[in-house]
Amino acid sequence: MAVERTLSIIKPDATRRNLTGRIITKFEEAGLRIVASRRTRLSTAQAELFYGVHRERPFFRSLVDFMTSGPVVVQVLEGENAIAKNREVMGATNPANAAPGTIRKEFAESIEANSVHGSDAPETAANEIRFFFSGLDIVG
Ligand code: ATP
Ligand code: MG
Numbered sequence: 770m771a772v773e774r775t776l777s778i779i780k781p782d783a784t785r786r787n788l789t790g791r792i793i794t795k796f797e798e799a800g801l802r803i804v805a806s807r808r809t810r811l812s813t814a815q816a817e818l819f820y821g822v823h824r825e826r827p828f829f830r831s832l833v834d835f836m837t838s839g840p841v842v843v844q845v846l847e848g849e850n851a852i853a854k855n856r857e858v859m860g861a862t863n864p865a866n867a868a869p870g871t872i873r874k875e876f877a878e879s880i881e882a883n884s885v886h887g888s889d890a891p892e893t894a895a896n897e898i899r900f901f902f903s904g905l906d907i908v909g
Contacts, residue, residue, distance in 0.1 A: 773851040775888045776897035781839035782882035789842055795872050796846055799858045805845035805907040811837050819900060835881055843901045847909055852894050855887040
C-alpha cells in the first residue's frame with residue numbers, strides 16, 4: 770500500500786447541520802490526515818465543472834443546486850490507501866445502502882444530500898485536488 774491523497778468535500782447538508790467536526794473525526798479515526806482544508810461556497814460554474822461527468826444524468830441540475838445551496842468544506846486527506854479508505858468511511862452513495870458506522874449511514878439525509886464527496890480513483894483524486902488547491906496549500 771502506498772500513501773495517497775484524496776479530495777473530500779463536506780457537503781451543504783452537513784455544514785447546515787453543524788456536522789463538520791463529527792465528520793472530520795471519522796476521517797481522523799480511520800487514520801486519514803487533513804493536509805489541506807478550506808471552507809467555501811461553490812459557484813454554479815464551479816459545481817457544474819466539478820460534477821461535469823454527471824452532466825447528462827437526470828439529477829445533474831438538482832445536484833448543482835444542492836451543492837451551491839450553502840457552504841462546503843473542501844479538504845485533502847492523506848494516508849495509506851487514502852482513496853479507498855475515504856470511500857469506505859463515507860459509505861455507499863445511497864445512505865439506505867450504507868454500512869453501519871459510515872458517515873453516510875449516520876448523517877446523510879438522502880441519496881443527493883449525502884453529506885460527503887470523495888474522489889474515486891488516483892487520476893480523479895489528482896484532478897480534484899488541483900481543482901481546489903495549489904501545491905503551496907497542502908502541508909503534509
Ligand atoms: P461523490 O462523487 O459525491 O463522492 P459518489 O461517487 O458516491 O459520490 P456519484 O455516482 O459520483 O456518487 O454521484 C455524485 C453525487 O450525485 C452523489 O454523491 C449524490 O450527491 C448525487 N447523486 C448520485 N446519484 C443520484 C441520484 N440517483 N439522485 C440524486 N442525486 C444523486
Ligand atoms: Mg463520484
